[in-house]
Amino acid sequence: MAGLYLLSRHFMPAHPGWEWVKSFAEAAMVGALADWFAVTALFRHPMGLPIPHTAIIPAKKDQIADSMAGFLRANFLTPQVVARRLSGLDVAGALGGFLTDPGESGAGEPRLRQGAAGLLGDMLQSLPGEQLGDMLKSTLRGQLERLDLAPLLGQLLEGAMADGRHRGVIEAMLRWTGITLEANEDILRQMIHDRAHTLLRWTGLDETLANTILDGLYKLLAECIVDPHHPLRTKLEDLLAGLAHDLRHDPAMQAKVSRMKGEILANRAMGAWIDGLWERARGAALDALSHPGGLLQGRMGAGLAGFGAGLQTDARLRHQVNRFARRSLAGLAVRHGAGIVKLVSDTVRRWDARTVSERIEGAVGRDLQFIRINGTLVGGIVGLLLHSIEKLI
DSSP, X not given: OHHHHHHHHHHTTTOTTHHHHHHHHXXXXXXHHHHHHHHHHHHSOGGGOOOTTOSHHHHTHHHHHHHHHHHHXXXXXXXXXXXXXXXXXXXXXXXXXXHHSTTTSOTTHHXXXXXXXXXXXXXXXXXXXXXXXXXXXXXXXXXXXXXXXXXXXHHHHHHHHHTTTHHHHHHHHHHHHHHHXXXXXXXXXXXXXXXXXXXXHHHTHHHHHHHHHHHHHHHHHHHHHHOXXXXXXXXXXXXXXXXXXXXXXXHHHHHHHHHHHHHHHHSHHHHHHHHHHHHHHXXXXXXXXXXXXXXXXXXXXXXXXXXXXXXXXXXXXXXXXXXXXXXXXXXHHHHHHHHHHHHHHXXXXXXOHHHHHHHHXXXXXXXXXXXHHHHHHHHHHHHHHHHHHHHHO
């Protein structure tokens, strides 16, 4: 524009039209310099001069960090936003497709799965085993201590009885009683013989008494197994129903179960079992992650494949899994949203002013140059408009 301005001044005597060119170029230079100053003042001091209200972004770096963090929290990390974003996401369908066809569903999936497995394995090995184990064991023990076990057992027992699943347990107990009685028949005969009167032993009636008692027990067990409406079975079912009711509603029974739970958790054997559980779980996880291809093979692979097929075909199960995923992620947003926001804010605050300016300027890119070009053209058009008004007046 400066060159055009000088050229128009040189040729103005030759033709009056050069006046218009001169007005356009003169105003365009002003517009270009004004927009250059405005754009530059956002990121640095123009020509290094500490002019007031310039280098705005470096001066407002901390406020920008807080604003970015607040925007992230308000627009991305609220439970409502997370739930809305995930409303159309079929997590269960994707998981089901992966479990039923983990290798062939995509060319990049095996490599991705192996890379993820290797990363998780390295993380698990690098973490301090004893410290991590103590933390997980403490968490598990705390969860067990807070668990109100009695009502849960009562609900499970009532549910099993409502579906008739307790009948198989009763039959198994009766059969086990019969097998145990038969295996220890000699001991029972000896007990009857030792406790019988001398006259009974001398006449041999103690053996008859033992046979009568054992035959009666065998007959009673057989009748209970064959007849689902046997009075003894009915009595057992009444006892189970009463136990389920007491577990749910009787404070004394609940206190007894809670006390038993505390004694079990305080037992050294329980502590050793939890220690062994952690070691086995850690070893199994490392072994599975070191061989990710074998993770979905064998019985475990067949079970996971069946679960994946259920996720794809069972609409109710898929709905429940998707709802659980949405609630879990929304819960993560509630619990850890403030931490994520603080991480973003603290990270931007730690950047130096020059880094912030360069990153924002680089992100905007070529649009800044087009702002200057547009300022040049708009300034030139305003110059032509002012020249036209001057001519008309």
